[in-house]
Amino acid sequence: MDLFERKISPSSDFLSRRRKTSDRHPLRIILNSLTVLGLKIEDSNSSFKRVFCFTYFVIVLLCMHYWALSDVAWYFRNQVKEDMLAESITVWASVCTVDFLMLKRKDLLRVLSIVKKETEKLSPDEQRKYQKFVWKVCGAAWLFIILFMSQNFMFILHVDYDRYFSNTPLFFFYRKMPETQLNIYIRIDRSIENLYIHGLLTIIIALYILLCTNAKLWIKKCNLSSELHLVSEESTSSLEDVRRYRNIFDQFTKKIELLDDVFCRIVAVWLLMILVSLCVRILTILNPLTENTDRIIVSTLLVLSRATVTLISISIVAEKVHEASVSYIRKLDSILKMKSNAKNIAMYQEIQLIYTKFTFFPTHLTVWKFTSLNRAFLMTCIGMMSTYVIICIQLNPNALKGIMG
Numbered sequence: 001m002d003l004f005e006r007k008i009s010p011s012s013d014f015l016s017r018r019r020k021t022s023d024r025h026p027l028r029i030i031l032n033s034l035t036v037l038g039l040k041i042e043d044s045n046s047s048f049k050r051v052f053c054f055t056y057f058v059i060v061l062l063c064m065h066y067w068a069l070s071d072v073a074w075y076f077r078n079q080v081k082e083d084m085l086a087e088s089i090t091v092w093a094s095v096c097t098v099d100f101l102m103l104k105r106k107d108l109l110r111v112l113s114i115v116k117k118e119t120e121k122l123s124p125d126e127q128r129k130y131q132k133f134v135w136k137v138c139g140a141a142w143l144f145i146i147l148f149m150s151q152n153f154m155f156i157l158h159v160d161y162d163r164y165f166s167n168t169p170l171f172f173f174y175r176k177m178p179e180t181q182l183n184i185y186i187r188i189d190r191s192i193e194n195l196y197i198h199g200l201l202t203i204i205i206a207l208y209i210l211l212c213t214n215a216k217l218w219i220k221k222c223n224l225s226s227e228l229h230l231v232s233e234e235s236t237s238s239l240e241d242v243r244r245y246r247n248i249f250d251q252f253t254k255k256i257e258l259l260d261d262v263f264c265r266i267v268a269v270w271l272l273m274i275l276v277s278l279c280v281r282i283l284t285i286l287n288p289l290t291e292n293t294d295r296i297i298v299s300t301l302l303v304l305s306r307a308t309v310t311l312i313s314i315s316i317v318a319e320k321v322h323e324a325s326v327s328y329i330r331k332l333d334s335i336l337k338m339k340s341n342a343k344n345i346a347m348y349q350e351i352q353l354i355y356t357k358f359t360f361f362p363t364h365l366t367v368w369k370f371t372s373l374n375r376a377f378l379m380t381c382i383g384m385m386s387t388y389v390i391i392c393i394q395l396n397p398n399a400l401k402g403i404m405g
Helices: 001-006 012-023 030-034 048-079 083-105 105-120 124-153 179-215 226-232 237-286 292-328 345-361 375-395 396-402
Strands: none
Touching: 030 124, 030 179, 048 083, 048 179, 083 105, 083 179, 083 237, 083 292, 105 124, 105 237, 105 375, 124 179, 124 292, 124 345, 179 237, 179 292, 237 292, 237 345, 237 375, 292 345
16 A cells, blocks of 8 residues: 555656746746846846846946947947948847836736746647747747857958947957957957847847737637527526626736737837838948948848848737737627527627727737737838838939949
8 A cells, every 4th residue: 555655646856847847937948048148037036146137237238328329429420321320220229129128027027927827728739839939939039149240250340430439348458459359359349249239139029929929829718618609598697608708808908908018119119120220221232332342231131131020920920919809709799690699688788898899999919009010010011111122222323323234
């Protein structure tokens, strides 16, 4: 009997592994990537870790604002050039993204808690599938970061730009070095800047895409029960079921609003960055050839590739969230079409209340609360970009000569 009891009792190792698995966040790899780059979202239990992460975050934040202000100061003494302005736009957008995200840190923690709870409701196969998707998105984000860093070692430096201001305070110590050593340190310095500027921006974009992908699963398990299709006029449980599902949908709407409150301004910053960067970089490519043309083209391709992936991804996943809510609402139509419920005024009013609220307050993700993120928004952005490119080619004399010659 003792032997039998020892066989069925779980071991301490098994319980500890199970506890660690339950405590593991589905977006852990993305959160760890942000922590490596200085952005610690979750609170640590250890006081030493809290102090270390806070100190690291302050240093990174000060450096990022220093880079942004240095870019602004550069234009007061020098002529504005398209390729340099395009790099500065990315710096400013990254700084604004980090600032807005940390201002909404408490709300972001609530969203992450929702993601963890809702993901645990999925089946093991669905959890593994989502975890693979998280790894793929994180891998693609780090691939972009590595490409942005590697371009500093592939091409020549901007002599008048890279050496004007220090990317880090260490520049004041090594700026008097010989030419060869100075170039090496500048390349390393620029790579460090790209690691944090492009790294934080790209990882936060990946975080938003993953949160939107997870958001459409928040209502997936809230399907209407088959009992609603078998109710009669005298049944009072059907009305209670409809009210219960209305409460579920209201909770889902509040969760989406919370997610949108965290990222709506950040998405607006990304959209502005993409549009302005496209305008500036198209002009740069259309200019006459220089020694920096190859670097400009490669940098433009990287930036526009990330912008394209960002626009398409956030538009599609945001529309999927809206479609999930619409499909949930449409399931109530089958109740109204039943003859037994045709004269049930209370049920009709309850369902009509859901439709009315959804009409005036649709469940969707937005760009700073003034437009919805969906495929129509994506096509509008593509149309604006295409129109601008055509206008630039028509108005730029060098481009016209190149095309006609």
